[in-house]
Amino acid sequence: MPEVSCHCGQAKLTAPRPPAEVVECNCSICRRLGARWAHYQQSEITLPKPGTTQPYVWGDRMLAFHRCRSCGCVTHWQSLSGAQQRMAVNARLIDGLDWDHIRIRQFDGASTWTFQDDET
Secondary structure (H helix, E strand, C coil): CCEEECCCCCCEEECCCCCCEEEEECCCCHHHHCCCEEEEEHHHCECCCCCCEEEECCCCCCEEEEEECCCCCEEEEEECCCCCCEEEEEHHHECCCCHHHCEEEEEECCCCCEECCCCC
């Protein structure tokens, strides 16, 4: 099981498997974070200890982006509405991934809210 860990090691999550694909989004926050999001069901992820991360919520208040309280690395996002059962972890925080074998999908979260490749 891959471990997602911030720089200082205080905020750790566990994913069930390495990602086969990740999403790079160009919305205002994701492009600034430079994250590559690996999506999983919330029930598949072991979250950090309570209080280890600090959520950041804005705009339509649908997502909470979590960062380590100590080093500031963004570890994951979670849905606040309860409508989504999925969440995403920042795959850039998983050591040892073979990026040559992981599909990187471009998502236009800035305007069209669609993937920029053939697959939907």
